[in-house]
Every structure is written in C-alpha cells, then in structure tokens.
Amino acid sequence: MNPILEIMNLTVRYKIKNKEIHAVEDISLLVNKEEFVGIVGESGSGKSTMAHAIVRLLPPNAYIKNGRVNLLGYDLINMSDEEVMKVRWKDFSIVFQKSMSALSPVHRIDDQMMEAIKLHNPQISQQEIESRLDKLLQMVNLPKRVLKSYPHELSGGMMQRVMIALALVNFPKFVIFDEATTALDVVTQGQIIEEVRQLVKELSLTGMVITHDIGVVNELCDKIAVMYAGKLVEYGPKSDIIHNPYHPYTKALISSLPDFIKERGEFAGIPGNLPDLSQLPKGCIFAPRCPLADEKCFEQVPSLLRNDDRQVACFKVKEVKT
Amino acid sequence: MSYFARYLTRRIVSAVLLIFIVMTLNFFIIHSAPGDPVTIMTGIEQPSKEIVETLKKKYGLDEPVFVQYVKYITNLFKGDLGYSYVYDQSSWSLIKERVFPTLILTLSGSILAFIIGVFLAIFVSHLKTKFGDTIVSIISYILYATPSFWLGLIMILVFSSKLSWFPTSGMYNLRETYTGFKKILDFLHHLTLPVLTLMLIQMPVFYRVTRASIIQNYKEDYVTTLTAIGVPKRKLFRKYIVKNSIIPPLTIFGITLGFSITGAALIEIVFAWPGMGRLMLDAIFRRDYQLLLGIYFLMAIFISVAMILTDIVIAFIDPRIRLT
C-alpha cells in the first residue's frame, strides 16, 4: 500500500482575541493510492480546517502548532509559502464549495481558469490552453459558453462544476473536495456526485471528501474518518463504519440518519453541543455528550486503538475487529 | 430591445421624473411664499401695469395655482426657462455664459477627487502598514469636516495673499488681454485654487469608500481560490482586487455630484468665479425667483445627465449590472 497522503499528529490552532481555539488536535491519517477517504463530522469538528491546513490555505489568524503532512512526497508543513505556491495546483488541488464569490465576479471564467494553467505551465501555448479548457468542460458536462461567462451568470450547479473543473485543470493526482456538494439542492447534488465518480475513475484520482453528509461519503468513499471537536474518533472502511460503528459518537451519527443505507430502525439526534474549543478538557472530548461516559472518560484522553485499517479512540471499546 | 437599451431608457425616465419632482417642489415653495405673487415673481416692488398683464397671461396668475403649475411645466418643456425681470433679460441668456465655468469647475474637481481618492486608497492598501491608513484616514475625516468656503478662503489667504502664487479671484486676468495659448494658461492659473479646493473637499468620500471596498474584497472567497491556484499577491491585488474595488466608488460618484455642485457654488462665490453659483446667490438676494428656478432646472439636468453617464460607465465595468 503506498500512501499518497500521510498526516502525522497534525495540530492546528486559531487565535481569536486572547483565546486559542483548538481546531484540530493531534490527527494522524493515511490515504493510499486511488483511495477516497471521507472526513465526516458536524460543523465545527475541524474537518475543513484540517483540509485547509494540508494545502496551506489557513487564514492569517490560524497556525499549525504541530505535525507533519507528507503529500506526494512534499513535506507541506515545512515548506515556505513560495515553495508551496509552486506545487499547489499542479499535482494536488482542492475543490471549494461554490459560493457567491468563489471566483472574481468581474472576470470571466476562462480568464480565471487560464491563470491556473499558465501559472504552472509557463511554456504552454494558447492553443493547448484552449483545447485543455474545452476538454475539462466536457468532463464536467458544461457547455462551451460557460468559458466566456461571468460567475453570476451560472447556476449553483454549474458553478460547482466549474470549481471541479478548475481543480482538475492541471490533471492532479490528489484532490480534496471541501463541502463541495453542501450548498446544492438534492437533485444537483446527486448529479454532481455521479459525475465526480466518473471523473475519479477516468483520472485515477486519489482524494479526500470533507462533508457532514454521510450519504455523500457513502457514494464516493472507500474509507471514512469521523472527526469530533478536532479529534479523530474513528476510522475504517466505509461499510464497517456504517454497519458496525464502534465509537458512541459514530453510532449516534449513523443512527441519526433517517434512512436506507443501514438497516436499523432507531432514530435519534445527538443531544448537547460542541464543547468550548478554547479549553481542552482533561479527558475524552466527547464525554460530556456521551451516554456511556464514566469517571475514567472524564479523567484521561483515550488513545487510538488500531487494528490494520480500523481505529477507534474510546475507553468503552474493548477490542477492534476488522 | 437589448438589455442595455432598456437599462438606459429606465435611467432616462427616472431622471426626467426626478427633474419633474424637483421643479414641482421648487415651484410650490415659491408659490407659498408670503406676499403678492406678481411681486414675488418679478422681484420688483412696484411692477408696471404692462408687466402685470403680460405675466398674468403667460403664467395665468389669476388662475388657480394648479393651472399656473401646468403652464409653468409646459413652458419648461418648451425650453423656456423664464424671464428675469430683475435683469430684464431671459433667464437663459443670463445663465448660458455661466454654464461653462461651473461645468468645468465641478467636473474637474469631482473627477480629480475621484482619481486621487481611489488612488490613495489603493496606495495605502498596497503599503499594508496600519500607520499609513490611520494618517490618511484622519486627514480625510478632517477634510470632510471642512466647510468648502472656509477652505477656499484659506487657500486664498495662503496661496494668493501671502505667497502670491495664484490670483485671488476671477476666471481671467481682467487687466490683460491674452490670446491663444497664453489665454489658456491664464485660465488654468485661475482655475487651480478653486479646483484644488473642490477636490480636497470631495476626496475623502472616495478614499473611504474605496478603502472599505478593498478591505471587504480581501475577505471574499475568490481571494482564497485565486491564492490557492497560485496567483501571486501582487497580481491578485493589481488585477483582481483593484477591479472589484473600484465599483463602489464609481457607484457613488453620481450621488456625490449633488454635493459637489453645492460645494462648487460656494467655491464660486469665494473665488468670484463667474459660474452659476454666483448668479444663484445674486438671484436669491434680489428675490429673482424666475432666474433661480431656471438655474435649478439646469442644475437638475446636469446632475441627471452625469448620473446616467456614470451608470453607463459602471455597466461597462461591472458585468453583474447588464442583466438587470
């Protein structure tokens, strides 16, 4: 198994006023070639922060406290900003969630996409650029006229496809999808998921899918990593996680789905709120909301139990079977 | 009809409506003035019998106010700006030679204020130090709070009286008769202080709006996207931030014209600049309301035209506008 992406003990903090928010706490993760790992968690779980940290796009008030990221042989954390700028968007990229101003509203789509190509292929000819853009648009099922359009002229679904095409513009090997389907209606979401599946096969992509929607992860991913309040609580192959979750949080997450991807009948929300991330508790971070928590859970931080591909961080789990 | 033509038509209709409202307002204010309408209208204390008769016929002074109003508006549409009985000339003949000086003062002042204000904001943002922003910010607050006429007087005090670099008043040197190039230079020499004053008064608004726009744009998602792609900071600023940030100041350019005309009028008075502002003041003091209405009408037209032109420019730069 050759890992394309190796995250080791990644810790990311935000500085807000005089407090420090522990957004991502000691996360370690592996993504192998042509694997797709889904990162699930509720809002505030740190999944998006982690994604931005990997590609070195953290906002100015955030910093990487600790950890290493090895992506396609690049030691991303220890590279300078200039060095990262050179390699980012060549071999790896990120698909952002479409938003009102995901691209500059006063410049055309082709103008902005061309930047991505020209900046990393300085010798490329105009002809090649144009043929590449045409090909990309075909790949994401967009009509040619999109190239000469402005962002506001496109529908939500089209804009999201543009963001996907933009990410693929230099035919990367690794792509992160950061909440790429969250702002779309169900129908469009379904279409895009299907299109992404094709693209992944066609281009032999490896990737990460950040989302709060387990349904999306079910369609696109081979493995699932569950994050809660900045920590990785469970990890494993998709069907294992969905049908046989170990961690109480994962269990609650799965059973709060009203639905058809698993056979259970129970239906429950998860009571409580995310903890205050400016103060790390002594014990397990999920303890306050956990139905199974006892004294030990509040006193000590559970370490990761692993067995091959399966990991859980919970005192209540006796053993991990693959 | 193309989107653009429809847009233009709508703007023109709005403008006409606006002028209409303004003139109506002014008309009724004048007509609610205490005193005999003929006296008020002519501005003369004891109008002669002929004048009274002519006026009564032309403006229907015997008739109810509403009829007078209709007559007035129809006259306006015919291009009749009224007759100044104080000066014994048609309003237009008095106004027409004042139009150019006012136009050139107002336009140069406003456009320069726009350019300098926007450039200053871009420059300060480029510098990135908070110090530069604070200094320019405070200066812009002070300039915004400065009365235009006071600033003009101070300019005269410093640059004309003390330093003798510039003339104190007027548009041309009345003691000499220059021709051709020398005349233009003389004109520019006289134009400098008034335009400088107007520019300084107007500049703060453009600076502040542009600066706020630049700051706001840096928080937009496209900055993250373009940075991710690999666009270096300088190019990001020069190509993307600047073009996006220029739209708000352009949008308010039209709105500021109302204020710049006010400022220009006061500045004309201070510098004895032979424009409509001075004429307006005289008209007020001589109670020459006909003339005043004519001046207001013309000003309303200028502002409307300028606003429409600005809107057209904005439509060219901001692609989001074209569809509405």
Add this chain to the structure above:
Amino acid sequence: MRKFGDFVRRYFTNPYGVVGFAIFVTLLCFAIFAFYISPYKPNALSEDVLSPPSYKHPFGTDHLGRDIFSRVVYGTRVSLSVGFVAAGISALLGIFIGAFSGYYGGIVDEIVSKIIDSFLMIPIFFLILIIVAIFGSNLFYIMLVIGLTTWPSNARIMRAQTLSLKERGLVKIAKSIGESNIRILFSHIIPNGMYPVVANSALQMGGAILTEAALSFLGLGDPNVTSWGKMINEARTYMSFAWWTIVFPGIFTILAVVAFSFIGDGLQHTLYPKLSGVESE
C-alpha cells in the same frame, strides 16, 4: 440595562469613538459653561480692533474689537443646538416615516420610497437655501428646515430595518396573538430598528453644522446670533491681514464636525462589529 452597559463598554474600545466623544464633551462644556469660560462678553466692543492673539485675547480680536475666543465659545452653543435640533427632527421624522411606510407597505410605501430616492439625489442645500431665503432666517427656523429636508436618509435606513424586522419571529408572534399594528410598531419595530438611525444622526449633526455655517456665510443665517459661519463671513474682508479672524472659527467648525463623524463611526462599529476591521488582508 445590562445590554446598555455592554454597548457603552464596546463603544469605548473604538479609538475614533473615544476621541469623538472627548471632543464632543469638551465642546459641550464650552457651550454650557460659556459664561464662565469666556473672558469677555461675545458682543463686547473694544478699542483693540483686529489685534493678533495675545495673552489678553487668546484668539485675537475682530474688526469691532470683540474677543474672538469668547465669540467662538458662545458660537459653540449655536452649532451644537443646530446639530441636535436639526438632526433630532430629521431622526424623528425619518424613524416614523420609514417605520410606517415599511410596515404597511403597499402603494403608500412605493410613493414614499420614490420621494426618499429623489431627495437623496438632489442637492438639498439649494432647497434649504430657497426656503430660508423666502421664509426667513430665524435660527430655529433654520434648524426646522434642515430637519425637514434631511429625514429621507434616516427614513431609508429605518424602512430597511422595518422590512427585515417585519419577518422576524417576534413580530409574527405578536401579530398572531392579536397585538395591534400600532403597538407592534412602537414596542417592537422602532425600539429594535432605530439604532442605525442613531448612528446616522451623529453624522447628520455634523452636516447640519456645515449647512448652518454655509447659510450664515451667505448672509442667510440668523442675524441675531453669533455663529461660526457668520464669523467667517465677517472675516473675509480682514483675513489677509488678520488671519486669526478666520482661522479659529473654521478650526472649531472642523473640530465639531470631526467629533460627530468620529462618534457616528464609533456607533457604527459598536452596532456592527463585523463590518469593522482593518486587520488581516
């Protein structure tokens, strides 16, 4: 009450707000304690005509020998009252018209909106000019006219607030339990939506001061009153050899308007902290 305390505390974290408030308080003291602060009566003539600033006359004297410092101090009363009354009238009118128009909607709202838009585009000063020229230049009258011509910007703000508050749960609940529209307007919409109008009013106070100064400069101000604008007008003839006659009234005008601008900004930042931020780029 606690909310107010928070509000005040947050306001004073903004440097502009603090400075503006400080200047304002100083000017207020000048106005209230004018009698004690000014060394001379503002209209007291003397033989020291056009004398430069000195220990005896810190701001010098004008062409009638009157002490400029005292006149400037008394002038503060005029400016601050104009600011408050004019902006106050404008705010009251703006709040009521904006709230009622936005709440009831319909064709009345459309007409009011058109009026608001028109007013906002035309140079108001000329309107004020013509009214004052025709009807008279008593100080209170001037304040009234300024208030009556500047309410549209407040109305527009209040109307926008009303439109968004109208959809809020609180208002819908009140309606469903049968509260009368008037009550809803006065107990929910206006108290909750008026804050941006307050911030705007601070700026309008500065504008009113400048307008009054311009009117006085043109000779249309109240002749019985010592205003800074009038002082500037009177100083015109003498300024080239007596700079103090024109400089000090101007500086105080600027000071007052700057103070109100700062206060307005401070209020804006306190109300909408998200919009502030010269931080990261």
